[in-house]
Amino acid sequence: MNVGKTPQLSPGVKQVLHAGTVIVAHPLALNSRRQLDERRQRALTRYYMDAGAGGVAVGVHTTQFAIRQAGLFEPVLRLAAETIAEYGAGREPGPGRAFIKVAGVMGPTEQALAEAELAKRLGYDMVLVSNGGLEGWSEEALVERTRRIAEILPVMGFYLQPAVGGRRLSYQFWREVAEIPGLVAIKVAPFNRYQTLEVVRAVCFSSRRDEIALYTGNDDNFLVDLLTTYRFTVNGQVVEKRFVGGLLGHWAIWTRQAVKLLEEVKQVWQQQPEGEVVIPARLLTLAAQITDANGAVFDAAHQFRGCIPGIHEVLRRRGLLEGRWCLDPNEELSEGQAEEIERVCRTYPHLQDDEFVRAGLDRWLGSGAGR
Numbered sequence: 001m002n003v004g005k006t007p008q009l010s011p012g013v014k015q016v017l018h019a020g021t022v023i024v025a026h027p028l029a030l031n032s033r034r035q036l037d038e039r040r041q042r043a044l045t046r047y048y049m050d051a052g053a054g055g056v057a058v059g060v061h062t063t064q065f066a067i068r069q070a071g072l073f074e075p076v077l078r079l080a081a082e083t084i085a086e087y088g089a090g091r092e093p094g095p096g097r098a099f100i101k102v103a104g105v106m107g108p109t110e111q112a113l114a115e116a117e118l119a120k121r122l123g124y125d126m127v128l129v130s131n132g133g134l135e136g137w138s139e140e141a142l143v144e145r146t147r148r149i150a151e152i153l154p155v156m157g158f159y160l161q162p163a164v165g166g167r168r169l170s171y172q173f174w175r176e177v178a179e180i181p182g183l184v185a186i187k188v189a190p191f192n193r194y195q196t197l198e199v200v201r202a203v204c205f206s207s208r209r210d211e212i213a214l215y216t217g218n219d220d221n222f223l224v225d226l227l228t229t230y231r232f233t234v235n236g237q238v239v240e241k242r243f244v245g246g247l248l249g250h251w252a253i254w255t256r257q258a259v260k261l262l263e264e265v266k267q268v269w270q271q272q273p274e275g276e277v278v279i280p281a282r283l284l285t286l287a288a289q290i291t292d293a294n295g296a297v298f299d300a301a302h303q304f305r306g307c308i309p310g311i312h313e314v315l316r317r318r319g320l321l322e323g324r325w326c327l328d329p330n331e332e333l334s335e336g337q338a339e340e341i342e343r344v345c346r347t348y349p350h351l352q353d354d355e356f357v358r359a360g361l362d363r364w365l366g367s368g369a370g371r
Helices: 011-019 038-051 073-090 109-121 139-149 171-178 193-204 222-227 255-270 281-297 307-317 337-347 354-365
Strands: 022-025 055-058 100-105 126-129 155-160 183-189 213-216 230-234 237-241 243-248
Touching: 011 100, 011 183, 011 243, 022 255, 038 073, 038 255, 038 354, 055 073, 073 100, 073 109, 100 109, 109 126, 109 139, 126 139, 126 183, 139 155, 139 171, 155 171, 155 193, 171 183, 171 193, 183 193, 193 213, 193 230, 193 237, 213 222, 222 243, 222 255, 222 281, 243 255, 255 281, 281 307, 281 337, 307 337
Parallel strands: 022 055, 022 243, 055 100, 100 126, 126 155, 155 183, 183 213, 213 243
Antiparallel strands: 230 237
16 A cells, blocks of 8 residues: 555646546446456447547446456456557557546445555556445545545545435535545536535535546536536635536447547637637537437436446447346346337437447457557
């Protein structure tokens, strides 16, 4: 453990993180026997890199928390790190070219510390700290747990919605977490406007507000998050904060379009005078369309029970996955979800990556690592 010294991001990773980027919550590719499909797992990583994503998060909710019980946590993290190193060998060096590797860690303190140590050995840049499964813990204990993890690797905080294993966390919790020196970012994903606002307000009132990058994880409303300036008065001073990027399961399916969308959002902010930014109405219409599409893929009608198989189904339809199998054989699409996915795919072709995937699929599935 790196006691007494706060781990730091490399300059390249820090630049990409704070500039804002697409970080994909990486799915798990399984075969019909529900075993790791290494070929397609690598293909997914290659797809995300070629699509222009700035990083991936592995071992998170979208990767299925059950990889730990299945003995796949280390193999999946190692496979992603190796694929990034091999496939990224041809990436041009220079500013903004770093590819961020985020490892999800969870469980009681000793488990989370061990997972963070593994991520460090495998060359990951930071850890996304989940508080899921710790319902009986006090917030003070969760803060201390986060502080100890941050002594191993830089931390991205994580507000996970209760419907998929998260818990309600108070404003005071986020105020205290924001003061941890090793906290470099927060993924805000409660799928709730009030709770999202609490996290942003806590960061704005923190002495470290300029050191923390905000990433939206609200798959249902991420475009509105990215288009919003949050403004508070702190000790008589106006403080503003924006979400600079996202870490999303939704971005695991139509990644090329997500990259283009984030670039368009950045242009909105860059091309207009400060304080006079006008949000194009077209983007707000697009935000509603994305919410509709996400509702189908994530199975909002059934409290998100089918969100993982929904992501898998879209990837299966595009040939990136062989099937939509999950580690839990009972985790399947909900009744009517397949029809809803078909509806949104038919209705919103402009949200999708079909041509891009067709052009690259054989290369991503190939055994070679070069581009």
